Amino acid sequence: MSEHSSQDIDALIEMMAKLPGLGPRSARRAVLHMIRKRALLLTPLADLMQSVAVSARECLNCGNIGTSDICGICASEKRATGMLCVVEDVADLWAMERTGVFKGRYHVLGGTLSALDSVGPEQLRIPKLIDRVDSEGISEVILALNATVDGQTTAHYIADQLEGRVQLSSLAQGVPIGGELDYLDEGTITAALNARKQI
Amino acid sequence: MSEHSSQDIDALIEMMAKLPGLGPRSARRAVLHMIRKRALLLTPLADLMQSVAVSARECLNCGNIGTSDICGICASEKRATGMLCVVEDVADLWAMERTGVFKGRYHVLGGTLSALDSVGPEQLRIPKLIDRVDSEGISEVILALNATVDGQTTAHYIADQLEGRVQLSSLAQGVPIGGELDYLDEGTITAALNARKQI
Ligand SMILES: [Zn+2]
Ligand SMILES: [Zn+2]
Numbered sequence: 142m143s144e145h146s147s148q149d150i151d152a153l154i155e156m157m158a159k160l161p162g163l164g165p166r167s168a169r170r171a172v173l174h175m176i177r178k179r180a181l182l183l184t185p186l187a188d189l190m191q192s193v194a195v196s197a198r199e200c201l202n203c204g205n206i207g208t209s210d211i212c213g214i215c216a217s218e219k220r221a222t223g224m225l226c227v228v229e230d231v232a233d234l235w236a237m238e239r240t241g242v243f244k245g246r247y248h249v250l251g252g253t254l255s256a257l258d259s260v261g262p263e264q265l266r267i268p269k270l271i272d273r274v275d276s277e278g279i280s281e282v283i284l285a286l287n288a289t290v291d292g293q294t295t296a297h298y299i300a301d302q303l304e305g306r307v308q309l310s311s312l313a314q315g316v317p318i319g320g321e322l323d324y325l326d327e328g329t330i331t332a333a334l335n336a337r338k339q340i
Numbered sequence: 341m342s343e344h345s346s347q348d349i350d351a352l353i354e355m356m357a358k359l360p361g362l363g364p365r366s367a368r369r370a371v372l373h374m375i376r377k378r379a380l381l382l383t384p385l386a387d388l389m390q391s392v393a394v395s396a397r398e399c400l401n402c403g404n405i406g407t408s409d410i411c412g413i414c415a416s417e418k419r420a421t422g423m424l425c426v427v428e429d430v431a432d433l434w435a436m437e438r439t440g441v442f443k444g445r446y447h448v449l450g451g452t453l454s455a456l457d458s459v460g461p462e463q464l465r466i467p468k469l470i471d472r473v474d475s476e477g478i479s480e481v482i483l484a485l486n487a488t489v490d491g492q493t494t495a496h497y498i499a500d501q502l503e504g505r506v507q508l509s510s511l512a513q514g515v516p517i518g519g520e521l522d523y524l525d526e527g528t529i530t531a532a533l534n535a536r537k538q539i
Contacts, residue, residue: 147407149395153388159381161373162366166522171359173430175389176396176405182358187389189352190374194382196348197375206375208346232372323365 150176202273204249204266206231214238214246221245226283227270227299229253229292233322237285240331245281248273253291254298267299274307283337284311287321310337349375401472403448403465405430413437413445420444425482426469426498428452428491432521436484439530444480447472452490453497466498473506482536483510486520509536 150172158168175183199205200212207213214220224245228234234247250265262268273279282303286292300309312333322330349371357367374382398404399411406412413419423444427433433446449464461467472478481502485491499508511532521529 147395147412149388149391149407150405153385153392156381156385156388160370162369163361167361169431169434170361170522172392173405174360176392179393179396182355183389183393186352186355187386187393189348189355190382190386190389192348193352193371193375194378194386196346197378197382206349206372208348213346232368235368323369 203234203247204231204251204269205234205247219244223278223280224283225270225273225277225279225281226285228285228322229287229295230323233285233287236323236325236327236330237334240327240334242331242334243283245283246277250286250295253286253289253295255291262298265295267302270299271302274303279307281308281310283334284309285322285334286311289321312337402433402446403430403450403468404433404446418443422477422479423482424469424472424476424478424480425484427484427521428486428494429522432484432486435522435524435526435529436533439526439533441530441533442482444482449485449494452485452488452494454490461497464494466501469498470501473502478506480507480509482533483508484521484533485510488520511536 154165154168154172157163157171158165160168163171175186193208196208197206198208198210200207200215201210202215203212205212205214209216221244224243225248226234226237226243226245227248227250228237229250229252231249234249237243237247248266248270250267250270252260252265254260254262254265274282282299284296284299286296296311303309312330353364353367353371356362356370357364359367362370374385392407395407396405397407397409399406399414400409401414402411404411404413408415420443423442424447425433425436425442425444426447426449427436428449428451430448433448436442436446447465447469449466449469451459451464453459453461453464473481481498483495483498485495495510502508511529
């Protein structure tokens with residue numbers, strides 16, 4: 142700890158610098174900015190973080206992150222039953238939701254199959270996906286995985302498991318090779334969803 | 341507020357996106373990351389922010405931000421008396437401190453003179469600087485202002501006020517035209533400080 146500010150301020154800067162997208166310099170800037178906007182920014186942020194730290198949890202059904210055991214999407218009666226959109230990550234689910242186009246429910250895998258990292262179906266939420274297809278009477282599954290090698294390997298594995306049991310499709314037009322959903326604009330995701338092709 | 345996560349999580353993302361260097365996308369990533377590292381990141385960050393929100397204050401003497409009315413630098417008996425380094429912003433003071441080269445004390449102006457934005461000497465901490473030169477028996481003032489038009493205008497104004505009363509110098513070699521201190525590496529700042537030229 143240096144003499145120039147104070148232990149707590151230094152510790153806050155150090156911890157902010159660990160957030161993705163921030164480094165030491167931007168963490169220092171952010172902390173000074175927050176201290177200057179104490180009532181508007183620092184105190185509300187502290188309160189919100191405290192509250193989210195207590196309340197945030199994974200949806201037991203789909204893996205989305207929310208503040209209840211069953212997330213708002215799974216709990217909503219407005220969402221089309223019978224349709225599941227499978228994504229790798231919560232950030233991808235949120236990216237899909239921002240398009241407002243998909244009216245069904247989601248299933249978050251929590252990653253992709255990877256022989257290199259010893260990630261098999263059991264490490265992902267694939268068994269739970271198979272369960273849901275049966276127990277929720279799913280008739281259509283959209284595989285909205287990233288257009289990466291691991292993403293596509295995972296999509297093929299799931300397609301094999303579900304073949305003949307449901308209508309399967311994957312995002313098509315508009316997803317660039319090597320592209321990751323969370324980096325795409327909403328129009329591109331919408332186009333890819335609308336032009337999804339059957340497997 | 342959307343249905344896809346929860347009010348508190350959405351509010352946290354929205355507020356994080358207001359921090360300098362973060363946008364909506366990086367705020368979403370940061371929040372998901374924090375939720376996943378709840379015990380290591382989210383809870384400690386909330387605690388530190390709460391503590392800093394209560395304790396952070398401007399040093400009454402120099403304008404540095406710390407957690408006491410008189411900052412660690414002003415309070416330290418190890419710092420050379422008689423020498424003041426004048427900077428625009430707290431971030432610049434911290435940048436100077438990281439070099440470890442300057443052994444005197446600081447004076448933070450809180451900005452630069454600007455006719456356009458109606459910032460006169462009274463809006464900055466210039467009167468307090470003149471006071472300190474007298475009351476602290478300052479014999480040398482280093483003007484470490486940014487190499488911008490406003491920074492140099494401000495340096496000239498201060499030099500006029502203090503002329504004949506103290507030895508004046510400004511950072512020289514190594515500060516690029518239009519450059520801002522907080523963007524420079526520590527070696528460049530050190531070189532500029534060591535090669536400071538008398539005005
Ligand atoms: Zn859910
Ligand atoms: Zn001070």
